[in-house]
Amino acid sequence: MKITTLPLDSFNSLAVGARRYFLLQNGDKPVIAPSECPHRGGPLNLGRRKACGAKLVCPWHDNAYPTQSIERGALPAIRRCAEISIVTGNEDIRVWTELLPINQGQGACEDAA
Numbered sequence: 001m002k003i004t005t006l007p008l009d010s011f012n013s014l015a016v017g018a019r020r021y022f023l024l025q026n027g028d029k030p031v032i033a034p035s036e037c038p039h040r041g042g043p044l045n046l047g048r049r050k051a052c053g054a055k056l057v058c059p060w061h062d063n064a065y066p067t068q069s070i071e072r073g074a075l076p077a078i079r080r081c082a083e084i085s086i087v088t089g090n091e092d093i094r095v096w097t098e099l100l101p102i103n104q105g106q107g108a109c110e111d112a113a
């Protein structure tokens with residue numbers, strides 16, 4: 001087991017071994033969420049938020065997932081001030097920043113699955 005502490009403003013994407021994650025800002029609570037869509041593995045990190053902010057829409061088949069359900073697959077983490085500490089196995093961790101559309105709304109939460 002390994003604990004890694006990262007400044008929250010230094011990345012929005014990371015890989016732990018072969019699994020990819022992204023920084024999902026859920027209100028004032030940052031979550032390191034899995035990028036793999038539960039439907040067929042699409043890139044949830046490239047999804048868009050519904051206008052209400054409570055759902056994320058996968059770009060492959062437009063399924064909308066409550067951010068609370070996405071959080072269930074998140075890495076164990078503790079936020080302290082402007083840093084987040086994550087718990088992983090002994091896999092290599094890579095972090096980077098990329099342009100992510102997840103903060104763009106696209107309609108009310110009621111109009112999609």
Ligand code: FES
Nearest residue numbers: 037039040042058
């Ligand atoms: S892969 Fe995400 S909705 Fe199908």
